[in-house]
Amino acid sequence: xxxxxxxxxxxxxxxxxxxxxxxxxxxxxxxxxxxxxxxxxxxxxxxxxxxxxxxxxxxxxxxxxxxxxxxxxxxxxxxxxxxxxxxxxxxxxxxxxxxxxxxxxxxxxxxxxxxxxxxxxxxxxxxxxxxxxxxxxxxxxxxxxxxxxxxxxxxxxxxxxxxxxxxxxxxxxxxxxxxxxxxxxxxxxxxxxxxxxxxxxxxxxxxxxxxxxxxxxxxxxxxxxxxxxxxxxxxxxxxxxxxxxxxxxxxxxxxxxxxxxxxxxxxxxxxxxxxxxxxxxxxxxxxxx
Amino acid sequence: xxxxxxxxxxxxxxxxxxxxxxxxxxxxxxxxxxxxxxxxxxxxxxxxxxxxxxxxxxxxxxxxxxxxxxxxxxxxxxxxxxxxxxxxxxxxxxxxxxxxxxxxxxxxxxxxxxxxxxxxxxxxxxxxxxxxxxxxxxxxxxxxxxxxxxxxxxxxxxxxxxxxxxxxxxxxxxxxx
Numbered sequence: 001x002x003x004x005x006x007x008x009x010x011x012x013x014x015x016x017x018x019x020x021x022x023x024x025x026x027x028x029x030x031x032x033x034x035x036x037x038x039x040x041x042x043x044x045x046x047x048x049x050x051x052x053x054x055x056x057x058x059x060x061x062x063x064x065x066x067x068x069x070x071x072x073x074x075x076x077x078x079x080x081x082x083x084x085x086x087x088x089x090x091x092x093x094x095x096x097x098x099x100x101x102x103x104x105x106x107x108x109x110x111x112x113x114x115x116x117x118x119x120x121x122x123x124x125x126x127x128x129x130x131x132x133x134x135x136x137x138x139x140x141x142x143x144x145x146x147x148x149x150x151x152x153x154x155x156x157x158x159x160x161x162x163x164x165x166x167x168x169x170x171x172x173x174x175x176x177x178x179x180x181x182x183x184x185x186x187x188x189x190x191x192x193x194x195x196x197x198x199x200x201x202x203x204x205x206x207x208x209x210x211x212x213x214x215x216x217x218x219x220x221x222x223x224x225x226x227x228x229x230x231x232x233x234x235x236x237x238x239x240x241x242x243x244x245x246x247x248x249x250x251x252x253x254x255x256x257x258x259x260x261x262x263x264x265x266x267x268x269x270x271x272x273x274x275x276x277x278x279x280x281x282x283x284x285x286x287x288x289x
Numbered sequence: 290x291x292x293x294x295x296x297x298x299x300x301x302x303x304x305x306x307x308x309x310x311x312x313x314x315x316x317x318x319x320x321x322x323x324x325x326x327x328x329x330x331x332x333x334x335x336x337x338x339x340x341x342x343x344x345x346x347x348x349x350x351x352x353x354x355x356x357x358x359x360x361x362x363x364x365x366x367x368x369x370x371x372x373x374x375x376x377x378x379x380x381x382x383x384x385x386x387x388x389x390x391x392x393x394x395x396x397x398x399x400x401x402x403x404x405x406x407x408x409x410x411x412x413x414x415x416x417x418x419x420x421x422x423x424x425x426x427x428x429x430x431x432x433x434x435x436x437x438x439x440x441x442x443x444x445x446x447x448x449x450x451x452x453x454x455x456x457x458x459x460x461x462x463x464x465x466x
Contacts, residue, residue, distance in 0.1 A: 001434070005434055008431075014372065015372045015373075015375055015376045016376055017372075018368070018369045018370075018371075018372030018373045018375075018376060019372070019373045019376030019377060021369055021373065022369070022370075022373055086307065087307045087310050087311060088307075088311075090303065090304045090306075090307030090308070091304070091307045091308040091310075091311050093304055094301075094304035094305060094307065094308045095308065098301055098304055098305070099308075107308060107312060110311070110312045110315050110316070111311060111312070111315070113315055113319065114311065114315045114318075117315075117318060121318075121322065122318070125318050125321060125322070129321065155311075155314065158311050162311070186293050186294060186296075186297045187297060188293075188296060188297035188300045188301065189293060189297070191300075192300070
C-alpha cells in the first residue's frame, strides 16, 4: 500500500519536473543571453549601440551601431508582410469558404508541402531563380536585395497565416453565416461583412505568428539579401538582418571580445522584437474569450 | 442584385488568384528540386564518402550526421516532452482553476441565473461553498487511500453520504477497484 503511494508520488514529481523543465530551460537561455549581451555596455553606451549608424565590428576601434541591422530586418519583414498578408488571408478565405471539398483537400496539402520545405532549400531555390529575375526586371547591379528576401520570406510566412486564419474562419459559429445568407446576403457579402469581422482576432493572430516566423528566419535571408550592413535607402538594395549578422559573425568573433558581446546584444534586440510580436498575437488569440 | 452577384464573382476570382499565387510557386519549387536534383542521385551518391575534395563521391557522412543529430534530439526531447504533455493534461489543475491558462476548460466567467459562479478547489466536502462550483481533485490511488486511512482534512465515506457529488473520472473503470 505504502509502496504504491510512494511510487505514485515519485512519478507525479518526475512528471511535474518535466512539465516545468522546458520553462526552466527557456529561463536559463534568457538569463545567459542577458548576461552576455549586457556585458557589451561596459564598452559602449546603449544609445550608441541602438542608434549607431555603422556596424564595423572588426575595424579598429570597433563600430557597433545596430541601427542598419534593425532597419534591414524591419524592411525585409515589412516587405514580407505586404506580400504575404493579402495573399495568405485571401487564400485562407478561399480554402475555408469558397473552394469545393475536393479542391480544398488538394490546396491544403499543397500549403502543408510549402511549410515542409526546409528554409535553406527555399533559400537556394530563391538564389538560383528569384535573384536573377529581380536583377533583370529592375536592372540592378545585383539581385541580392531586400525585395528578394521579402518575397522568399513571404512564402515562409504564408503557411502559418493560411492555416491559422483558416482555423479562425472555421471556428466562427455556423449560425452567423446562415443568418447572413437567410437575410439575402450573397456568399461574398456574408464573408466580407460577417465572417471576416467575426474571425478578425484570429486572423490578426495568424498574421502576427507569420511575421514572428519571418523576423526570426535566418538561413534564407542570409543567402539572398546580400548582407550589406548599410542603412537601406530603398527596398532594391542589399540589406543585412539581425539574424543573418549573428549567424555569419558568431563563428569568427573572439570569445569575450566587444564583438562577441555585441552579437549577444543583437540577440537581445531580436528576442525583444519577436517576443513583442508573439505576445501581441497571443493577446489577439485570447481576446475572443 | 445583379451588381452584388458580379462583385461576388470578382471577389472570388481574386481569392482564387491569391491561392494560385501560393500553390503554383510551391509546385514550381518541387518541380525545380526534382528536375535538377534527381539526375544526380544514384546509389554511389548516397552511400559513398566525398572524394577529390568534394568533387566526386557521395554524401553518406552528411546523411549519417543528420541521423545522429535527429536521434540525439529525440533522446532528449521525447521523454521530457511526453511527460510535460502528461503533466499539462493530467495533473495541471490550471485546466480547471486558472482562467489565464491556455488549456482552461471553462468560460472566463461562468453564469447561472445571471449570477457569476466561481470555480474553487477543495480538499474535502466540509469546506464547500454553496455558491461556487467546488472541485475536489484526486486520483484513484489517493481516493482509495483517503477513504481507507482516515486523516484530518481528507475525504471520508461520511463526505459522500452527506453531500451530492458528481464524479468525473478519466479511466473511469478503475473506480470499481
